[in-house]
Amino acid sequence: MILGIDTSLGTAVAVTDADGAVLAEAASADPLGHAELIGSLLQTVLTDAAHGPVGQTAAPQPVALTAVAAGMGPGPFTGLRVGIAAARTFALGRGIPVLPVASHDAAALAVLLADPFADVPRFAVVTDARRREFAYSVYDGVDDDGLPIRSVGPALAKRDELDDVLAELGAARRDVTAIPAAMVALVAARAQAAGRTAELDEPLYLRAPDVTPPAGPKKVGS
Amino acid sequence: MASASVAHEPLVLGIETSCDETGIGIVRGRTLLSNTIASSMDEHARYGGVVPEVAARAHLEALQPAITAALAEADVSLDDLDAVAVTSGPGLAGALMVGVGAAKALAVSLDKPLYAVNHLVGHIAADILTGDEVEYPTVALLVSGGHTSLLLVRDLVSDVELLGETMDDAAGEAFDKIARILGLPYPGGPEIDKAAATGDPTAIRFPRGMSRASDMAEHRYDFSFSGLKTAVARWVEQREAAGEPVSVPDVAASFREAVVDVLVTKALDACARHDVPRLLLGGGVIANRRLREVALERAAAAGVAVRIPPLSLCTDNGAMIAALAAELIRGGRPASTLAFGADSTLPVTEIQVAPSSDAPQAVGLP
Numbered sequence: 248m249i250l251g252i253d254t255s256l257g258t259a260v261a262v263t264d265a266d267g268a269v270l271a272e273a274a275s276a277d278p279l280g281h282a283e284l285i286g287s288l289l290q291t292v293l294t295d296a297a298h299g300p301v302g303q304t305a306a307p308q309p310v311a312l313t314a315v316a317a318g319m320g321p322g323p324f325t326g327l328r329v330g331i332a333a334a335r336t337f338a339l340g341r342g343i344p345v346l347p348v349a350s351h352d353a354a355a356l357a358v359l360l361a362d363p364f365a366d367v368p369r370f371a372v373v374t375d376a377r378r379r380e381f382a383y384s385v386y387d388g389v390d391d392d393g394l395p396i397r398s399v400g401p402a403l404a405k406r407d408e409l410d411d412v413l414a415e416l417g418a419a420r421r422d423v424t425a426i427p428a429a430m431v432a433l434v435a436a437r438a439q440a441a442g443r444t445a446e447l448d449e450p451l452y453l454r455a456p457d458v459t460p461p462a463g464p465k466k467v468g469s
Numbered sequence: 470m471a472s473a474s475v476a477h478e479p480l481v482l483g484i485e486t487s488c489d490e491t492g493i494g495i496v497r498g499r500t501l502l503s504n505t506i507a508s509s510m511d512e513h514a515r516y517g518g519v520v521p522e523v524a525a526r527a528h529l530e531a532l533q534p535a536i537t538a539a540l541a542e543a544d545v546s547l548d549d550l551d552a553v554a555v556t557s558g559p560g561l562a563g564a565l566m567v568g569v570g571a572a573k574a575l576a577v578s579l580d581k582p583l584y585a586v587n588h589l590v591g592h593i594a595a596d597i598l599t600g601d602e603v604e605y606p607t608v609a610l611l612v613s614g615g616h617t618s619l620l621l622v623r624d625l626v627s628d629v630e631l632l633g634e635t636m637d638d639a640a641g642e643a644f645d646k647i648a649r650i651l652g653l654p655y656p657g658g659p660e661i662d663k664a665a666a667t668g669d670p671t672a673i674r675f676p677r678g679m680s681r682a683s684d685m686a687e688h689r690y691d692f693s694f695s696g697l698k699t700a701v702a703r704w705v706e707q708r709e710a711a712g713e714p715v716s717v718p719d720v721a722a723s724f725r726e727a728v729v730d731v732l733v734t735k736a737l738d739a740c741a742r743h744d745v746p747r748l749l750l751g752g753g754v755i756a757n758r759r760l761r762e763v764a765l766e767r768a769a770a771a772g773v774a775v776r777i778p779p780l781s782l783c784t785d786n787g788a789m790i791a792a793l794a795a796e797l798i799r800g801g802r803p804a805s806t807l808a809f810g811a812d813s814t815l816p817v818t819e820i821q822v823a824p825s826s827d828a829p830q831a832v833g834l835p
């Protein structure tokens with residue numbers, strides 16, 4: 248069983264089995280408050296998963312997690328880091344690995360699985376990157392491992408230039424306001440099953456820290 | 470029977486990420502087992518001060534390796550822990566949140582109690598790890614790049630009063646800024662100290678902030694260093710404009726003397742006015758040799774006993790956070806709920822954040 252955590256937009260956690268079946272999930276759409284929420288949401292899904300499906304009367308069984316899937320962004324940095332830090336220490340506590348996932352991949356898989364028989368044409372997952380910018384990633388269906396094929400991104404585009412950028416790429420725009428943690432877990436599970444090692448272990452910040460070195464002493468006048 | 474609590478000293482791991490040090494500490498009761506620190510100071514050097522986003526990124530990368538290293542040094546496993554502790558504030562919000570998220574997940578993962586505590590009170594708790602018997606009440610002067618606070622501690626876990634704090638820059642920040650004016654590298658504290666070694670501390674009489682009679686009514690124990698910074702900058706500019714030489718050692722020594730003088734004067738004034746013959750020094754600026762020197766000298770004259778923990782416990786660290794939690798546990802305090810966040814302006818009176826209203830948990834105690 249896999250614990251999925253994503254705080255690239257709101258705060259989302261889920262416990263799934265290796266096939267992606269959701270045993271428990273909990274999420275908040277609040278774009279802030281990740282540090283406040285992460286602990287109780289984790290506790291909630293662990294308790295719910297231990298209790299099993301609604302109506303099950305057997306005694307709760309502690310969940311035997313095998314990995315923690317971490318949404319690595321892109322997303323506003325302060326919140327994003329909370330989930331990644333939580334994923335890393337949770338995994339450390341259980342002695343299980345962290346499987347990093349690009350958060351847009353999880354959103355893309357949700358789009359692609361919404362109707363498994365549909366042939367979804369090229370599309371772009373678009374999320375708010377603040378500061379008048381969007382983050383986007385372009386997808387072309389799924390590969391043989393059941394993973395979304397990301398052909399462009401994640402990258403940033405100015406708010407009023409995004410549509411031109413996507414038109415140029417021939418990608419339909421899909422605005423996403425929540426990353427489902429169960430999909431983060433499923434992307435991780437499929438990548439792991441396919442023996443594909445995660446290519447990212449750093450957060451997808453997409454921006455350098457916002458600082459400018461000081462330019463010599465400032466004059467105070469006399 | 471009497472030694473029961475000693476035989477069951479709680480094993481606590483503390484996580485501290487309020488500024489630029491990722492601190493992981495492990496204590497067993499009042500015994501220090503590990504004080505592991507990963508600092509991002511070098512990454513801030515080219516900016517001349519701590520950059521919050523750079524610090525927060527560094528915390529995220531340093532946390533897990535630091536926890537692993539601390540466990541190895543303490544020779545304990547995560548399963549052995551009785552509790553996890555974390556700094557909830559005050560400090561840099563984005564930096565604090567990394568530690569809060571990490572600590573909550575670790576506590577839930579291990580199914581252990583979590584204690585969210587106050588960073589400043591943690592500085593006071595560091596003293597407990599020195600192994601000496603610590604007496605209260607004591608006045609505490611905490612000076613670092615992030616804070617300059619004067620506290621009256623009647624009881625570590627239940628009664629800490631803020632007497633005063635800086636109204637603008639922290640003392641450590643002032644050192645960094647003056648170093649920049651004098652063309653010295655970051656961090657400014659050690660550089661100013663070095664330059665001041667051959668300087669004359671009485672060469673220039675720089676102002677003592679918040680020390681005029683008119684300030685003393687309302688801000689007796691408060692500090693201000695921005696006026697001092699401006700005075701130094703102006704003095705240097707005027708000399709340069711007049712084509713006169715600027716003696717960096719004299720400016721450094723005179724500036725340092727002004728800072729040290731006001732810190733020690735106010736701290737000893739607090740001791741006298743509250744009739745407390747004890748002064749505890751904490752925070753990274755305690756590394757400043759002149760500050761320790763003047764504090765010891767004047768305190769001795771005033772009949773005040775000074776305590777200065779080793780520097781590794783004075784700078785920001787996780788051991789002090791673990792030590793404070795261990796004291797809370799010793800005092801029978803219940804753990805914190807999971808419903809707290811990072812509070813960048815957490816008042817010092819909030820020693821523990823979000824204590825649960827449950828009956829006290831018997832962590833590590835029979």
Ligand SMILES: [Zn+2]
Pocket residue numbers: 588592613615616752784785
């Ligand atoms: Zn501090």
